[in-house]
Amino acid sequence: MLFVWVGAVLMTTGVVAATLGGDRLPGVCAGCHGEEGVSAGSATPTIAGTKTETFVQRMRDFKTGNRTATLMDRIANGYTDDEIGRMGEYFSKRPFERAQQPTDRAMAERGKHFAEQYCASCHEEAGTVDDGRPGILAGQWLSYLRFRLEDYRLGVDRIPKKMRLGIESILHEAGVEGLESVLQFYASQK
Amino acid sequence: MELGMSNVTRRQFLQWTAAVGTTGFPLTGRGSSGRVVVIGGGVGGITAAKSIKKAAPSLNVILVEQKKHYSACFMSNEVLAHSRSLESLRFTYDGLWKYGITVVNQSAVAIDAAVHKVILEGGAVLEYDRLIVSPGIDLRYDVIVGYNRRVAEKLPHAWTSGDQIGLLRTQLEAMQDGGTVLIAAPKNPFRCPSAPYERASQIAWYLQRYKPKSKIILLDAKEIFSQQALFMEAWRALYGFGTQNSLIDWHPASEEGTVTRVDPDAMAVYSGELDTVTKGAVINLIPPQMAGMIARTSGLTDDTYWCPVNKTTFESTKAKDVHILGDACNAQDMPKSAYSAASQAQCVAAVVVSAMSGVGEIPLFTHLNACYSILGQDWAISTVGVYRSNSTGTILQSVEGSGGTSSPGAGATQRKHAVEYAHSWYQNITHALFT
Structure with a gap:
């Protein structure tokens, strides 16, 4: 159903956008998410390279309140499905550029072990691909990853049972530092 | 005039x-x-x-x-609380040439x-x-009696960043503990509606740490202001607002808040219908x-x-x-x-x-505005808006059911994250403009 809908969006707006040499609407996101969706700010996530379906689902979750936000819920409410589809199309075609940020090598090495054991079945290929819901983790900003994980841990946001069990297992084995090491691993991907 | x-x-x-x-x-x-x-x-x-x-x-x-350089107004209030350098607000236009844009100085x-x-x-x-x-x-310079370009060198507006922000910071540094900082905010519309109140917060944060016997008097030409409930919540929690020892006193228009004339020699402003005089060791008059x-x-x-x-x-x-x-x-x-x-x-x-x-x-457009204000240690608030025009281009209004402010009573974690997101916004917007 979603797929059909996105296709329809392309048919109605694609012509105008192409004639204009690019749709300018996604430009409104740049203030916080960076030019072309690549964030130069250390807390806002890069949204370039996100699959259209993932993008649309995120925006819907913001609208319904299924995903907590600092202000994205209040913004998502103002945009139509058509506009969200156009934005999703735009960012899906922009390359994800990994953040250049300092990470703790020893911690990342330890985190790799946890990531492979508990995260890799959904966050495939070391979190470098967006294959639907999870989004790209590799090279995402560390502050943002911490914020999200904190929301998941505290139960502010609902997550799949498998992920909750994974987090609990890591906490049991290595405490909060264990979780941080997983984030260090994903953030350190160059 | x-x-x-x-x-x-x-x-x-x-x-x-x-x-x-x-x-x-x-x-x-x-x-x-x-x-x-x-x-x-x-x-x-x-x-x-x-x-x-x-x-x-x-x-x-x-x-x-x-100008050869751009001085950002956004984030400039942080300079007053000593959490940002004046230099960090300065950018050159050199980066634009590589996009094929001709810059004529x-x-x-x-x-x-x-x-x-x-x-x-x-x-x-x-x-x-x-x-x-x-x-x-x-x-x-034609609204407030006695105010002009020269007076603004003594009573800085600090509303165009750069030198004026530097001047206000220098005056705050030179002020003795126990001094009064007077801020005068104008009627709507003006540049950055929440900025006078963010400024009051940032200066209060500075005074609290370095000159705790001082206070701020905020004279306002309005009855209400942007995100007022959120500002006052923070002022109560951080700066004793509403108590006798409050670092910030706010006077709306109905309480003699509208400044009508200034006497720079006496470092005094006159406001309201009763021509109430208020003196300040530092006067930040935002005209x-x-x-x-x-x-x-x-x-x-x-x-x-x-x-x-x-x-x-x-x-x-x-x-x-x-x-x-x-x-x-x-x-x-x-x-x-x-x-x-x-x-x-x-x-x-x-x-x-x-x-x-x-x-x-003509492509229709759905606009976005997002503003963060940083009010103290680990405390930021936000307001956003989504706007659409009508087909004849006579009305541009907020889309129903969207936008608004962050929640009063938002947890400490949310408020702290908002500070990081605010700085992240600054990094992104300046990166998009100048590199």
């Missing part, structure tokens, strides 16, 4: 043009491609220039800006929309197919504002001192093929902010490229 030169008449303009000729900037690449001139190297102007060049690389895009002194020409201070004339005017604000000078002298403003525009295309209702954006235009519900200017610039880029490529169809 200190409004600079009077309106440029058509005859004057033609005289100037005849005197200087049209040398200096030959029209290269006109015809199939065309030329866009952008006046004003702020958030609106730069974003428009870059977006147009990106969408239509064959267009000749010229940015006219008299001169002042634009007149526009003749009838013949599609801009005249520069040096006398050179720039012809354009479409003109984008994004001059920002000028301060009004009423108006559209930048080029917009006024070129007849682009109306009796509000702002520029009326079509709300869909941002084309001036007074001059064809001239688009006005950012703080200078009247965008109704959209506040005068950096984020608004960038959003309007994306819209105007689409409109201009569409028109110049002969598409004819």
